[in-house]
Amino acid sequence: MPTPFEPIVRFIREIYPNRELIPLHEPVFGHEEEEALLACLRSTHVASTGLEVAAFEETVCRYTGSPYAVATVNGTAALHLALHALGIGPGDLVLTQALTFAATVNAIRYTGAIPRYLDIEAGTWAFSPAHLDEWLRHRSFRDTEGTLREKSSGLRVAACLPVHTFGLPAQTGQILDCCNAFGIPLVEDAAEALGTFREGKHAGTLGVAGVLSFNGNKIITTGGGGMVLTHDEALALRLRHLSTQSKQPHRWEYIHDGTGFNYRMPNINAALGLAQMAGMQARLDSKRAVGARYRTFFRELGAQALEEPEGCQWNHWLNGVFFRDRSERDAFLEYATRAQLGVRPSWQPMHLQEHAGAPERQYQEPLPVTMDVYERLVNLPSSPIL
């Protein structure tokens, strides 16, 4: 039976009443944000030297349980910084998923490394630990110096970079076990996953580094912003140093001990982030309630919606529903877009994109679960209602 479109559109309008255009995910600001920004302007400390950046890092550390955090200008920069600080560069291979926003792959490319796309799994719709294990067993080998390399290309297998897709918690524990068994670092792209926990552990806190984004469409925003979480103190110090042009501390001299980046989050963005963090629980509660309404509705309609995996707390960043096939998906996108609803398919998988997939396409295996999600899933308006 075809999925009926009009009841879905009506239902979304019931969740978000009295609006012509309903965005996919919009930020919410109140009096606290206005006060925080005004105070920051009046202090004149709008750039990276003010106190708010460290306070924001501490607040996110407390919330996520991460011992260290380094705030950056955006999540893409945070990913690049983490990979760079781990020594990933030309001649390296990074294992990641094709179902992700382009930033994941851009960050790999900035280092000169090459992405290899592994399939995702049903349920978490993120990197599959089973596929990773199989790939490492059959597609890699140790050379005479003990370096792990891909059999087909000879490239060094330098890191594993799974994504917590749509904020859903990837099976990071199992992925980490696999990475440890083969001695490769795990970096988590938790850009969409602030507020997501699996077995009490926040997304992005199991790997040697985990990255958050505070872009305008995320659960909280700093306008633009990102953060690297880590439990490694030495890595945190290196990240902070690299993010501030590798400048050595000195009262007047400008001495740089390497090529650094201008990636440190400005104070004005951190001030906004601090105010947003104060409303984190209210956002999570509201998004959970919206997610529950979608799930009940789609269950009654006989359609499959994104579900919270057992034993997890999903931040419900983006809700979603599966259509029967690509043509039904496209017909719904057409219908709902005309009705001014902020709906969209998942990102076009990276191995299909000319720039991101082309140079190494001969080594790329088929990704059936990735393609299934791409062809059938539609993300739905998911803003918190506050």
Ligand SMILES: Cc1ncc(COP(=O)(O)O)c(C=O)c1O
């Ligand atoms: C999965 C994923 N990775 C990385 C990023 C990059 O974050 P930013 O936009 O803050 O650079 C985003 C989102 O924007 C994302 O969704």
